[in-house]
Amino acid sequence: MEERRHRTLPSFLASIAAWLAYAFLVLPSLIVVPMSFGDKDEFQFPPQSLSLYLYKRYFFESTWMQVTLQSLLVGFCTMVAALILGVGAAYGLDRYEFRGKRAITLFLLSPIFVPAIVIALGLYLYLSRFHLVGTTPGLIISHTIITVPFVLISASAGLRHIDRDLETAAMVMGAGRLLILRKVTLPLLRPALVAGGLFAFLISFDEVVIAYFIANVETETLPVKMYSSIHWEISPVLAAVSTLMTLLSLGVCLAVAFLQRSEQR
Amino acid sequence: MVAQARNWQEHRTSNWGVFFIPFLAPALAFMIAAFLTPLLFVAYTSVVGDQGPSLAYFGEILTRPLYRRVAENSLEISVMATACTLLVAYPIAYHLARRTPRQRALLVILVLLPFWTSILVKSFAFTVLLGHAGIVNHVIEAIGLPALPLLFNRTGVMIGLTHFLVPFMVFAILPSLLSQPPELRRAAELMGAGSIRIFWSVTLPLSLPGVAAGAMICFILALGTFVTPALLGGRSDLMIANLIDFHIHETLNWSLGSALAIMLALITAICTLVISRIRGGNLFGTG
Numbered sequence: 001m002e003e004r005r006h007r008t009l010p011s012f013l014a015s016i017a018a019w020l021a022y023a024f025l026v027l028p029s030l031i032v033v034p035m036s037f038g039d040k041d042e043f044q045f046p047p048q049s050l051s052l053y054l055y056k057r058y059f060f061e062s063t064w065m066q067v068t069l070q071s072l073l074v075g076f077c078t079m080v081a082a083l084i085l086g087v088g089a090a091y092g093l094d095r096y097e098f099r100g101k102r103a104i105t106l107f108l109l110s111p112i113f114v115p116a117i118v119i120a121l122g123l124y125l126y127l128s129r130f131h132l133v134g135t136t137p138g139l140i141i142s143h144t145i146i147t148v149p150f151v152l153i154s155a156s157a158g159l160r161h162i163d164r165d166l167e168t169a170a171m172v173m174g175a176g177r178l179l180i181l182r183k184v185t186l187p188l189l190r191p192a193l194v195a196g197g198l199f200a201f202l203i204s205f206d207e208v209v210i211a212y213f214i215a216n217v218e219t220e221t222l223p224v225k226m227y228s229s230i231h232w233e234i235s236p237v238l239a240a241v242s243t244l245m246t247l248l249s250l251g252v253c254l255a256v257a258f259l260q261r262s263e264q265r
Numbered sequence: 266m267v268a269q270a271r272n273w274q275e276h277r278t279s280n281w282g283v284f285f286i287p288f289l290a291p292a293l294a295f296m297i298a299a300f301l302t303p304l305l306f307v308a309y310t311s312v313v314g315d316q317g318p319s320l321a322y323f324g325e326i327l328t329r330p331l332y333r334r335v336a337e338n339s340l341e342i343s344v345m346a347t348a349c350t351l352l353v354a355y356p357i358a359y360h361l362a363r364r365t366p367r368q369r370a371l372l373v374i375l376v377l378l379p380f381w382t383s384i385l386v387k388s389f390a391f392t393v394l395l396g397h398a399g400i401v402n403h404v405i406e407a408i409g410l411p412a413l414p415l416l417f418n419r420t421g422v423m424i425g426l427t428h429f430l431v432p433f434m435v436f437a438i439l440p441s442l443l444s445q446p447p448e449l450r451r452a453a454e455l456m457g458a459g460s461i462r463i464f465w466s467v468t469l470p471l472s473l474p475g476v477a478a479g480a481m482i483c484f485i486l487a488l489g490t491f492v493t494p495a496l497l498g499g500r501s502d503l504m505i506a507n508l509i510d511f512h513i514h515e516t517l518n519w520s521l522g523s524a525l526a527i528m529l530a531l532i533t534a535i536c537t538l539v540i541s542r543i544r545g546g547n548l549f550g551t552g
Contacts, residue, residue, distance in 0.1 A: 010460045018360030021353045022372075025379045025431060028390040031400065035393065085292040092289030108292060111300055113537045115489025117506040118526045121513060122303030125310055125523070145300045148292060177284060206383040209491050209506075213513070226385040230392060230496050239393075242386040249381040253374065261370070 029246050036239040054240040064225070064237060071205050071222040074136065078143040078204040079197050085144065086151025086200075087193060091181070093152075094159040109149045119145065120213040127214065134216035142210045147200035154199060158192025159185075191259040202252045206245075304530075311523035322524035332508070332525075339504040342419070342494070343487035346426035350483050351476065353427060354434035358475075359468075361435070362442035380432035388496040391425050392416060395497075421497035426487055433486060434479040441475025442468070474543055481540045485533050505529050 039051035058064050089108055093101060111119065123142050124133060132138035162185065170180045186193075208223035215224055222241070229235050312318050326332045357376065361369050379387070394400050395415035402412040415421055445468065453463045491506035498504075503511075505525055512522035 010464075014356060014359060017356035021357045021431070022375045024353060025357075025428065026375050028394060028428065029379065029382050029386055031394060032386070032390050085295055088288040089292035092285040096285040104289070104293065107301075108296055111296075113485070113533060114304070115485075115506065115529055115533055117489055117491050117509055118304070118307065118530045118533075119300070121509060121522060121526045122307045123299075124513065125306045125519065126299075126303035141299050145296065148296065152292075202381060206385075208383075208385060223383060223385050226383075226389070227492065227496070230385065230389050234389075234392060238389050242383075242389050245383050245386050246378075249383070249386075250378060253377045253381050257370070257374065257377070 029242070032239045032242040032246070035236075036243040038236065038239070040236075054237050057237050058240045058244075061237070064222075064241070067220050067222045067225040070136070070219060074139045074143060074211075074221060075201045075205040077140045078147055079201040081140065081144040082147040082151045082200040083193065083197050086148045086196065087155045087189070089148070090152050090155035090159055091185070094156060108152055111146050112149045116146070116207075116209040120210040123210065124213045133214055134219055136219050138214050139211060139219060139221065142214050143204040143207060146207065146210070147203050150199045150203065151196040154192050154196030155189065158189045158196075161192075162188045191262060195256045195259045198252050198256060202249065205248070307523045307526050307530075310519055311527045312520075314520035322520045323528070325521065326524055326528065335503055335505060335508050338502065339488055342422060342426065342502065342504060343484050346423055346430060346487045347480050347483045349423060349427040350430040350434045351480060354431045354438060354479070355476070357431070358435050358438035358442055358472075361439055376432050376435050379428065384429060384492050387428060388425060388492060391421065391428070391497055395421055395424065416497060417499045419498070419502055421499075422494050422502050425493040425497040426490060429490075429493065430483040430486060433482050437479030437482055438472060438475040441472040445471050478540050478543045481536050481543070485536045488532060489529060 034046055036054055037050045037052070038047035039049055039053045093105055119142075123138075123145075127133045127138045127141070132141065166188065167180055167184055170184050175183070206223060207221075208227050211221045211224050212227060215221055226238060226241060229238055311322055312320060314322060326336075361372055361376075364372060392399075396402070397412060397414070397416070399416070401415060406412055413420075415424070449467055449471075450463060453467050458466070488504075489506055490504060491510065494502050494504045495507055495510075506529070509522045509525045509529075512518045512525070
């Protein structure tokens with residue numbers, strides 16, 4: 001009996017430490033949720049009465065809506081571009097052996113390892129030569145660079161999971177390579193493509209450092225506006241924006257978890 | 266038909282490679298044009314300024330006290346944040362590793378959610394929580410203790426950075442805990458080791474490669490942070506990224522900003538190489 005207690009006390013303490021750590025991770029973003037239902041232009045915790053006042057301000061004040069739409073536009077275009085480039089590269093790398101393949105893979109993944117501030121500075125110096133600084137295409141190009149690696153990883157994992165015999169069967173039955181790609185490979189890849197696309201969209205939608213360097217007043221994205229708002233004034237509308245963004249993250253997180261599970265089955 | 270099928274199997278090594286060039290080429294061309302070239306631009310700008318090519322900008326960074334201080338700050342903050350992160354992340358990884366796969370799949374969402382939450386949402390939450398009239402100080406004052414300075418100083422940066430880094434550390438440590446065969450624990454138990462002893466002499470040592478990789482990843486990420494020190498730190502908590510921003514947007518000394526960026530990139534590259542060594546050439550540790 002005594003030995004048993006000996007065994008459970010440390011593991012009990014370990015559990016407490018773990019739950020404290022979980023609380024530290026999750027509570028801060030949850031604290032903004034009740035605040036977002038405050039009914040005044042100042043912070044209250046807990047709010048005296050519940051209202052949608054801050055949400056109304058978010059949805060009907062043109063400045064917040066404009067930057068949100070801009071972020072949605074940039075995020076969507078980035079997602080499409082990153083999917084086209086990333087999935088193509090994953091297919092080429094997975095299905096063909098050649099010299100220098102490792103180096104090319106590492107190069108295509110390298111934007112993950114370079115600090116965002118360095119990429120931001122490079123793009124700022126480089127894109128200004130083409131008058132792309134301060135433009136939406138400039139933002140899309142910038143965000144495509146940092147999202148291609150994630151689509152590449154996601155699509156490569158998907159391609160490794162595909163049953164190669166299905167492609168062989170289609171080949172034996174006389175299907176051409178493009179037809180096989182379109183009718184067999186891509187449909188089988190769908191969960192990986194959706195996950196990679198969601199990652200790309202969310203990364204672009206949340207990205208701030210590069211957007212802070214590349215965007216100007218007219219092409220400002222939501223995170224850049226949030227950054228300056230926290231820096232200079234701390235508007236209570238931020239509580240509503242933060243709640244909505246946390247919901248978006250939760251949605252993407254659950255969707256990807258679900259997709260990965262269905263893929264493993 | 267069999268020959269055709271075999272041909273399909275063998276295409277990986279045959280001339281069919283030509284078929285794959287159109288798939289790989291766009292991504293490669295785009296990355297060379299839009300990623301590699303801008304980095305070369307930074308390198309070029311860092312050595313070529315108003316007075317022609319020179320290493321003067323690097324010399325200035327290494328000798329001027331302001332830059333020394335920012336560099337020391339950055340290293341100090343990054344190392345301390347990595348240590349704090351380890352203290353928070355290890356209990357989580359250990360807890361996750363000892364659940365059933367089903368429980369783990371649910372609990373891991375608690376780590377994934379902050380991972381995918383925007384850094385600005387977190388920064389906003391911390392300004393609300395830690396400020397002088399923030400929620401934490403409200404609670405502290407309600408107990409009857411004096412309010413603590415938690416925001417716009419080193420403490421704020423530490424809390425914000427640790428919160429940002431924990432998921433990366435958890436995902437680095439977890440595989441090294443999961444890959445330990447359960448029989449090892451059993452054997453140690455049978456030989457009479459208590460759970461503390463098992464942890465110190467079996468579990469922890471075997472998880473050290475994961476800890477080392479995680480610490481490296483967190484150190485790199487911390488060293489390059491821009492948002493957290495800018496929003497949660499004070500004037501003396503400026504880091505390299507903030508100094509780069511200052512030179513690009515305020516003093517317009519692009520060469521100095523570029524030289525700083527090159528140094529940051531070099532330190533990051535060296536650490537990345539070390540990580541890939543720890544993981545036996547596999548950067549993502551996924552096999």
